[in-house]
Each structure stands twice: as structure tokens, then as C-alpha cells.
Amino acid sequence: DQQVKQNSPSLSVQEGRISILNCDYTNSMFDYFLWYKKYPAEGPTFLISISSIKDKNEDGRFTVFLNKSAKHLSLHIVPSQPGDSAVYFCAASDTGFQKLVFGTGTRLLVSP
Amino acid sequence: DAGVTQSPTHLIKTRGQQVTLRCSPKSGHDTVSWYQQALGQGPQFIFQYYEEEERQRGNFPDRFSGHQFPNYSSELNVNALLLGDSALYLCASSSGQGESSPLHFGNGTRLTVT
Numbered sequence: 001d002q003q004v005k006q007n008s009p010s011l012s013v014q015e016g017r018i019s020i021l022n023c024d025y026t027n028s029m030f031d032y033f034l035w036y037k038k039y040p041a042e043g044p045t046f047l048i049s050i051s052s053i054k055d056k057n058e059d060g061r062f063t064v065f066l067n068k069s070a071k072h073l074s075l076h077i078v079p080s081q082p083g084d085s086a087v088y089f090c091a092a093s094d095t096g097f098q099k100l101v102f103g104t105g106t107r108l109l110v111s112p
Numbered sequence: 113d114a115g116v117t118q119s120p121t122h123l124i125k126t127r128g129q130q131v132t133l134r135c136s137p138k139s140g141h142d143t144v145s146w147y148q149q150a151l152g153q154g155p156q157f158i159f160q161y162y163e164e165e166e167r168q169r170g171n172f173p174d175r176f177s178g179h180q181f182p183n184y185s186s187e188l189n190v191n192a193l194l195l196g197d198s199a200l201y202l203c204a205s206s207s208g209q210g211e212s213s214p215l216h217f218g219n220g221t222r223l224t225v226t
Contacts, residue, residue: 004154034214043116043202043217044155089154097206097214098145099168102154 003027004092006103013110019077021106023090026071030092034100035064035075038087047088048075049097080110114139116218118203124224125193133188133221137205144186145215146178147202155202161186162208190223198225 005024013019025033031052036044050057050064050073057064063076077084087107091100117136125131137144143162147155157170161180175191184205190197200222204215 036217041219043204043219046214046216049214091154095168098143098160099157099170100147100155100215102147102156104152104154 001026002104003030004090004101004103006088006090006106008106009104010107010109013080013108015082015110015112016079019075019080019084019108019110021075021077021088021090021108023073023075023103024071025073025092027092027094027101028071029094030101032093032097033064033066033073034091034093034097035062036089036091036102037084038089038105044089077108080108082110082112084108085110116141116203116205116216118201118218118221120221121219122222122224124226127193127195127225129193130189130191131193131223133190133201133203133223134185135188135203135205135218136185137203138216141205141207141216142184143206143208144180144184145204145206146186146188147204147217148172149200149202149220151199158188193225195225198223 034049035047038044066073087105090103145160146158149155159169164180177189180186200220202220203218206213
């Protein structure tokens, strides 16, 4: 039973445009949501998070939106840069930032 | 400032054997979690260690066990290896039990079971 779903395995975007990565979840007990970025041969790197009491959180070029009624969150990257090319994992937890449940990832390719 | 370090980087074992993976947390962190990432999947939580005790556990059989040492480093042991145990094993560390502290991941150990 996949509690966190990333239905788009890949996304291609041109440099300077917006990248939108989507994530759906089924467990209404999740109260923290996180995005991690992973380059090949490296571990996941924390990007941005949002708690269930908020609907938006921004950090520089990265913004995460949470729609609790739809059990949906999205990560917006504006403007996209070639260095953003990586696999992006959505993760959720009902115990703060611990015991994360990950999606299967979306591979983002940003072309110059 | 050293991040999370894991050893070895790669490992090849035969079905039925036992394996031990090692992890040193990021400086200042005292909580270690282990995740298994199978090919094409997201990381899956195995267990978390804090104050040398297993605090939380995911849906993994007892063949998977761990240990945390007084210096906060940790080991993951897997007994009676199965082909399906082939995966990238990720160690992550955080501060306290990390309710508000995002996990910092190491680069992982790639285990291949033949």
C-alpha cells in the first residue's frame, strides 16, 4: 500500500522556466511533509518541508504547497537551473521529521 | 564538518550469509535511522536508534537488527541474506529524536546478494 505517491516518474523543463513536482498521500495522520533531492551516488539531501498547519512554505527558489483536503502537495522551483537536475523524493511523517514514508521519486531534467 | 559517513560503499554477499553495515552520524547528532532503497523505489524506514536503544521500527523482519554505540555510531546487521535484500542501505542522522530536525543522509552502502 503506497501511502505517498509520485505519479510522474520524470519531468523535463527548460532552464529559467518553472518546475512543478507533484505528490499525493493517503494517510490523513501525516503532519509533516518534506522534499529531498538526490544526485547519483549521493544520499538524499533535505530541501524544504511544511507542516500540516500551513499551506505554503518558501525558501528561495523553492516553494512547497500543501492542499490537505485533496491530500496533495507540490514543489515549485522557479527559475529552474541545470544544477536542479536530480531525483526528487516527497516524504511524509506522522512523527515529526522522523520515520519518513517516501514516494518513488520524480527525475527532473533541466536543459540549458 | 563531516557529514554522515557509511562503510563500506559497496558489498557483495551470497544468499544465506550475514552482513554488517556501519554508520557515523553527522557531528552533533545523536539519533541514527536506517533506510532501505530498492531499485526504482523510495527509501523505506527500517529502524531508528536513540540513546543506544531501538526507538521505532518499520515493517522489516527480525533478520534486520541494529546497534548504536556510546559515540552515537551505528551498525545494521542483516542475517540469512535473501536475493531481495539487494538494495542501497541509507543511514540518516538527526539531533535528539528529531521531531523538528530534518534527517541528514549518508551516501549509502550498495549491497548485492547473489
